[in-house]
Amino acid sequence: MGSLFRSEEMNLCQLFLQSEAAYACVSELGELGLVQFRDLNPDVNAFQRKFVNEVRRCDEMERKLRYLEKEIKKDGIPMLDTGENPEAPQPREMIDLEATFEKLENELREVNQNAEALKRNFLELTELKQILRKTQVFFDEMADSAREEEQVTLLGEEGLRAGGQALKLGFVAGVILRERIPAFERMLWRACRGNVFLRQAEIETPLEDPSTGDQVFKSVFIIFFQGDQLKTRVKKICEGFRATLYPCPEAPADRREMAMGVMTRIEDLNTVLGQTQDHRHRVLVAAAKNIKNWFVKVRKIKAIYHTLNLFNLDVTQKCLIAECWVPVLDIENIQLALRRGTERSGSSVPPILNRMETCEDPPTYNHTNKFTSAFQALIDSYGIASYREMNPAPYTIITFPFLFAVMFGDLGHGTIMALFGLWMILKEKPLAAKKSDSEIWNIFFGGRYIIFLMGLFSMYTGAIYNDIFSKSFNIFGSAWSVNLNSTGELDKELTLNPSKSDYGPSPYPFGLDPVWQLAENKIIFQNAYKMKISIIFGVFHMLFGVVMSLFNHMYFKNKLSIICEFIPQLIFLCFLFLYMVLLMFLKWMIYFATDDERLVEYSPHCAPSILITFINMVLQKPSHPPEPCQTANMYDGQTAIQDLLVYIAILCIPWMLLAKPIYIIHYQKKMNYSASHQQMQTATENGDAEQPMHNNTMHGGGGGGPGAGHQEEETSEMFIHQGIHTIEYVLGSVSHTASYLRLWALSLAHAQLSEVLWTMVLSKGLIVQGFQGGIALYITFAIWASLTLAILVLMEGLSAFLHTLRLHWVEFQSKFYSGVGHAFQPFSFEIILDSASQAPEE
Amino acid sequence: MAICGPKLSLCGVILSVWGIIQLSFMGIFYYFHSVALAEDLPGLNKEMSPEEFYLEVDKGYMQNAYNCWIAACLYIITLAFSGHQFWVNSRSSLRV
Numbered sequence: 001m002g003s004l005f006r007s008e009e010m011n012l013c014q015l016f017l018q019s020e021a022a023y024a025c026v027s028e029l030g031e032l033g034l035v036q037f038r039d040l041n042p043d044v045n046a047f048q049r050k051f052v053n054e055v056r057r058c059d060e061m062e063r064k065l066r067y068l069e070k071e072i073k074k075d076g077i078p079m080l081d082t083g084e085n086p087e088a089p090q091p092r093e094m095i096d097l098e099a100t101f102e103k104l105e106n107e108l109r110e111v112n113q114n115a116e117a118l119k120r121n122f123l124e125l126t127e128l129k130q131i132l133r134k135t136q137v138f139f140d141e142m143a144d145s146a147r148e149e150e151q152v153t154l155l156g157e158e159g160l161r162a163g164g165q166a167l168k169l170g171f172v173a174g175v176i177l178r179e180r181i182p183a184f185e186r187m188l189w190r191a192c193r194g195n196v197f198l199r200q201a202e203i204e205t206p207l208e209d210p211s212t213g214d215q216v217f218k219s220v221f222i223i224f225f226q227g228d229q230l231k232t233r234v235k236k237i238c239e240g241f242r243a244t245l246y247p248c249p250e251a252p253a254d255r256r257e258m259a260m261g262v263m264t265r266i267e268d269l270n271t272v273l274g275q276t277q278d279h280r281h282r283v284l285v286a287a288a289k290n291i292k293n294w295f296v297k298v299r300k301i302k303a304i305y306h307t308l309n310l311f312n313l314d315v316t317q318k319c320l321i322a323e324c325w326v327p328v329l330d331i332e333n334i335q336l337a338l339r340r341g342t343e344r345s346g347s348s349v350p351p352i353l354n355r356m357e358t359c360e361d362p363p364t365y366n367h368t369n370k371f372t373s374a375f376q377a378l379i380d381s382y383g384i385a386s387y388r389e390m391n392p393a394p395y396t397i398i399t400f401p402f403l404f405a406v407m408f409g410d411l412g413h414g415t416i417m418a419l420f421g422l423w424m425i426l427k428e429k430p431l432a433a434k435k436s437d438s439e440i441w442n443i444f445f446g447g448r449y450i451i452f453l454m455g456l457f458s459m460y461t462g463a464i465y466n467d468i469f470s471k472s473f474n475i476f477g478s479a480w481s482v483n484l485n486s487t488g489e490l491d492k493e494l495t496l497n498p499s500k501s502d503y504g505p506s507p508y509p510f511g512l513d514p515v516w517q518l519a520e521n522k523i524i525f526q527n528a529y530k531m532k533i534s535i536i537f538g539v540f541h542m543l544f545g546v547v548m549s550l551f552n553h554m555y556f557k558n559k560l561s562i563i564c565e566f567i568p569q570l571i572f573l574c575f576l577f578l579y580m581v582l583l584m585f586l587k588w589m590i591y592f593a594t595d596d597e598r599l600v601e602y603s604p605h606c607a608p609s610i611l612i613t614f615i616n617m618v619l620q621k622p623s624h625p626p627e628p629c630q631t632a633n634m635y636d637g638q639t640a641i642q643d644l645l646v647y648i649a650i651l652c653i654p655w656m657l658l659a660k661p662i663y664i665i666h667y668q669k670k671m672n673y674s675a676s677h678q679q680m681q682t683a684t685e686n687g688d689a690e691q692p693m694h695n696n697t698m699h700g701g702g703g704g705g706p707g708a709g710h711q712e713e714e715t716s717e718m719f720i721h722q723g724i725h726t727i728e729y730v731l732g733s734v735s736h737t738a739s740y741l742r743l744w745a746l747s748l749a750h751a752q753l754s755e756v757l758w759t760m761v762l763s764k765g766l767i768v769q770g771f772q773g774g775i776a777l778y779i780t781f782a783i784w785a786s787l788t789l790a791i792l793v794l795m796e797g798l799s800a801f802l803h804t805l806r807l808h809w810v811e812f813q814s815k816f817y818s819g820v821g822h823a824f825q826p827f828s829f830e831i832i833l834d835s836a837s838q839a840p841e842e
Numbered sequence: 843m844a845i846c847g848p849k850l851s852l853c854g855v856i857l858s859v860w861g862i863i864q865l866s867f868m869g870i871f872y873y874f875h876s877v878a879l880a881e882d883l884p885g886l887n888k889e890m891s892p893e894e895f896y897l898e899v900d901k902g903y904m905q906n907a908y909n910c911w912i913a914a915c916l917y918i919i920t921l922a923f924s925g926h927q928f929w930v931n932s933r934s935s936l937r938v
Contacts, residue, residue: 471878478877517878759881765913766882766906773884773905774912781861781913 004372004394006555007385008327010362010824015322016352018342022311022320025341025351026304026827027088032337033828036325036363040312049309054091057098058302064101065295068287071108075281077288086293088300088829097297104287111280118273119210125266126207127175127218128246132259134201134220135173135248139255170231171224176243178202178217184241188223191237197224222248296833303832323356325363325824362387365824370428374447375400382809383819390552392813399541401453403807406537407746407800408454410754411462412469413793418455424448435837454801464511465526465747469788470755472514479504480515495520498593499604523748530744532584532610538740538811539577542733545815546570552816564659568652569729569815575645577737580614586634600628608632617642657726661718728814736811742803750796757787846924848931854924861917869910875903882906 017025029035046052072079089097176184181200188196199222206215221243223234238245249255311320326334331353338351364385368376376393378400385391408414424431425448436442444451466472480502482494496502496519507513516522546569553561591607600606606629613632616623620643623632633639765773765780813819846854871879883902890898 474877514878518881763882766879766909767884768909769884769905771905771909771912773909774916777865777909777913778861778916781865781917782857785857785860 004366004368004376004391006388006391007364007366007821008329008824009388010325010365011328011331012356012358012360012362013324013326013331014352014354014356015324015338016314016354017311017320017322018347018349018351019318019320021342021345021347021349021351022308023091023304024345025338026307027300028337028341028344029334030088030300030303030307030827030829030832032333033826033830034327034330034334036824036826037307037310038323038325039310040321040323041310046309050313051305051308054094054305055302055309057094058298058305061098061101061298062295062302064105065291065298067105068101068108068284069291069295071112072284072288072291075284077281077284079288079291081292084293085829086297088304089297091301094301097294101294104283107283108280111276111283115273115276115280116210118269118276119208122266122269122273123207123210124244124246125262125269127220127244129259129262129266130203131173131175131220131222131246131248132255132262134203135222136252136255137201138199138222139252169224169226171222171248172231172234172238172245173220173222173248174238174243174245175203175218175220176238176241178219180241180243181219181221184221184237184243187237187241188234191233192225192230195225195230196234198222199224295836299833299836300829303827303829307827326353327365327367327824361821363824364389364821365826366391366393371449372397374450377446378450378805378808379813380823382813383817384821384823386818386821388555389818389821390548390555390816392548392808392817395544395548396808397453399812400804400808401450401457403537403541403743404454404800404804405457405461406534406743407803408458408750408797409461409465409747410467410469410750410792411459413754413788413797414455414458414460414462416455416789416793417797418452418459421448421450421452421455425452454797465751466512466514466517467751467754470517470751470758472512472517474514476509478513478515479506479508480513494518496525499595503593523752526751527744527748530747531741534740534743534747535737536581536584537743538737539573539581541740541807541812542736542815543570543573543578545812546573549816560660560663564663565656565725568655568659572649572652572656572730573733575649576618577733579642579645580610583610583613583634590634601630605629608634618646620646653726653730656729657722661715661722664718665715732814736814739811740807742807746796746800746803750792750800753796754788754792757784757792761787844927844930844934846927846931848928851924851927851931854920855928858917858921858924862914862921865910865914865917869907869914872903872907872910875900879906 041049069079185198185200188198200219201221202219203217206217208214209216223238225231225234235245249258308320311322314321335353338353342350364387366376366385372393375396376391378396379385379391379393405414408417424445428448431445436445462468480496481504483500483502494515496516512526516525519525546566549569550562550566553559553566587607587610591602591604594603596603605626608623608625613623615621622639625632762777762780762784765777765784767773768776868879880899883899884905885898885902886895
């Protein structure tokens with residue numbers, strides 16, 4: 001287990017694997033998940049690599065599995081997910097798997113094809129049945145009205161007038177989609193100039209389209225016409241509208257016979273269809289038992305071959321060479337895994353793991369567990385730490401919930417949040433096994449320890465603020481008593497004034513006195529307290545950040561930065577802002593509430609405002625005390641000390657700005673000088689001095705021009721860089737200190753919002769007179785509780801969380817954290833399988 | 843017989859557990875005349891004489907204590923109902 005304070009020490013290693021053992025070794029490393037392989041043939045495109053064939057086969061298997069999965073899902077068969085993790089199969093097992101999948105797929109496809117053909121057949125027969133039934137109705141209608149043939153009724157007078165000519169009417173019958181009917185009718189009318197007669201009836205039950213499986217509504221139609229020309233025209237129109245025509249015998253007896261035949265065929269088809277479905281179901285159920293397992297296996301094989309593609313082939317083709325980043329502490333584990341892999345493959349030659357020297361930046365890898373990983377994720381989403389840089393995560397574990405709680409201080413809301421977090425922690429395993437796709441839930445679940453801690457800390461700060469759903473507990477007895485005022489009456493408004501005799505001898509033992517809850521001047525009192533508290537926390541938080549930069553400089557042996565950056569930064573922050581914090585403590589200690597004329601110097605009337613004092617201190621302006629007070633100072637010699645502090649702090653600015661670049665320039669000049677001096681000496685010592693020296697100077701002179709220009713550019717860049725840093729720090733100290741006031745602002749907002757919610761909702765139920773108040777309370781409580789949850793816990797919690805995150809990312813980490821590293825991405829089956837199972841759901 | 847879905851019945855369970863705890867505590871605090879809850883008493887106005895005022899306050903405290911307990915009892919009924927619904931739902935989902 002590495003420490004969380006810095007990222008793991010990494011080493012670039014070369015790995016020699018015997019060709020036969022390579023597969024098994026990589027499989028073991030994938031289970032371990034501690035090795036990041038580098039691509040050794042970045043120029044070779046994906047199709048020219050060594051194991052491209054295997055990868056393609058895996059892709060093909062995966063495609064078949066996906067097809068199977070789709071079919072299984074279509075039938076709603078539950079897929080067995082035992083959560084077991086089979087090892088990557090041997091390469092030779094791949095052929096078995098392939099054969100199995102091939103067989104399954106073919107079987108399934110055949111079954112599906114048959115089923116589709118059968119269904120189409122079934123559809124046709126059902127349509128025919130419907131046609132026969134519906135047309136029977138048409139024919140029956142006509143047969144009723146006259147005993148004669150149908151054309152008599154259809155043609156009416158005209159038919160009779162045509163005389164002896166036998167007018168024989170033809171007809172076609174078919175089925176068409178119901179929504180096409182109006183257009184179809186109009187088209188027929190126009191194309192045949194009204195010489196055809198269309199009857200149609202709707203089929204009540206929807207029919208299933210065999211190719212798409214959708215339910216469609218259709219209508220039966222029958223068209224009467226005269227002559228062959230019209231017949232061809234009508235048929236063409238039917239074709240154009242995708243109507244299916246069915247032969248319909250003219251004689252009623254034939255029709256009856258045909259209907260009988262159709263009915264029996266439908267019966268037969270139904271049994272065959274049922275059997276086909278059964279067979280399909282059996283195949284799918286058998287596949288569903290194994291499909292998750294197969295997916296895991298295939299994905300593992302694919303991942304292994306992908307990794308093997310990154311390797312270099314030795315000249316002799318006998319061994320594969322890999323380069324990988326490895327955490328130094330885990331080399332033992334990796335060696336063990338490699339040995340297991342060799343044993344499994346039955347090879348005799350052990351793999352060789354060779355450490356390499358490199359000047360590349362190693363990846364950043366932090367060992368985390370389920371508790372620390374959430375906090376590390378907060379840091380990483382700002383920027384991955386540079387290699388071996390101080391990791392802010394361990395401090396964040398405490399400061400993050402604490403600063404959150406300062407803003408979210410409420411015992412009630414904190415309890416709700418802590419209970420929610422606790423529930424997620426206790427039910428960790430079943431909840432993690434569920435694997436919900438809901439993104440919001442996953443965020444909550446990932447941050448369950450943060451939520452729990454935030455809840456606990458909020459309970460603590462809530463107890464300090466004495467705030468539970470905007471009400472207070474009076475556990476120890478308030479230190480205040482309500483007395484009559486000078487006119488001998490009770491004040492209408494409760495304003496607490498500590499200088500009167502209302503205030504008892506000793507303060508409330510823990511947190512805020514509960515009576516402030518009812519006082520009119522509560523906000524004024526709390527603001528003074530919370531503002532000071534937030535600035536104090538802020539300055540210490542930033543100071544801590546600056547001290548962290550010292551550890552960074554010490555680790556990287558950067559003495560120059562300690563002298564030219566850390567020390568002036570520390571002085572600047574301490575002499576200005578830590579001094580301000582000291583003044584706050586002084587003010588709390590020196591001044592007290594009194595109406596005594598003799599003690600007016602120590603009364604609130606003469607207490608100087610910290611902010612004004614601080615501004616005057618920086619701007620070098622004299623402070624003017626109000627009338628009866630003699631001085632605006634808190635102690636003797638304050639002005640002189642303040643001036644001294646300001647001057648030193650201002651001196652730190654050029655120190656930060658200039659010291660480092662000037663030193664580097666100076667150093668480089670010295671190096672240049674000594675280098676050229678040495679060169680000269682070696683040249684003169686040489687036997688034939690003249691020629692090479694001449695050459696050298698010529699060369700040096702020629703190369704000096706662009707070299708010097710380059711150097712100049714570098715130094716100007718250095719100055720600009722240092723200037724930006726200095727300005728950022730100096731202005732940042734001011735703005736960041738002010739930024740911590742958000743602790744006070746959000747805390748105030750939260751307290752006020754919860755008070756408003758209480759008085760606007762729950763209080764309405766409490767002030768109902770009589771026993772119906774119980775019912776009113778029942779209703780208002782439900783509304784109040786849901787609003788509390790939605791607005792105060794969820795929304796306010798989110799906003800406090802974001803502000804806390806900002807305080808950490810900007811105000812704290814900007815003091816020491818560069819965050820320009822790249823993350824360690826180990827080759828791990830776990831990660832690959834997770835991302836593969838997430839991907840298709842998106 | 844399932845009237846509510848699984849989510850609604852879970853909401854009901856959580857809300858009523860919260861309600862029972864908080865309302866019964868509030869009832870106790872009203873019963874002991876907690877100052878923090880003085881702002882939410884029925885039937886008060888500032889024009890009363892002090893004696894009247896104190897009398898009304900005492901009455902209001904007791905009334906509110908009983909009202910809180912009534913509401914808590916109503917939530918016990920809600921809890922029983924939604925708990926039963928939750929049980930029915932979880933059983934029916936197990937059976938399928």
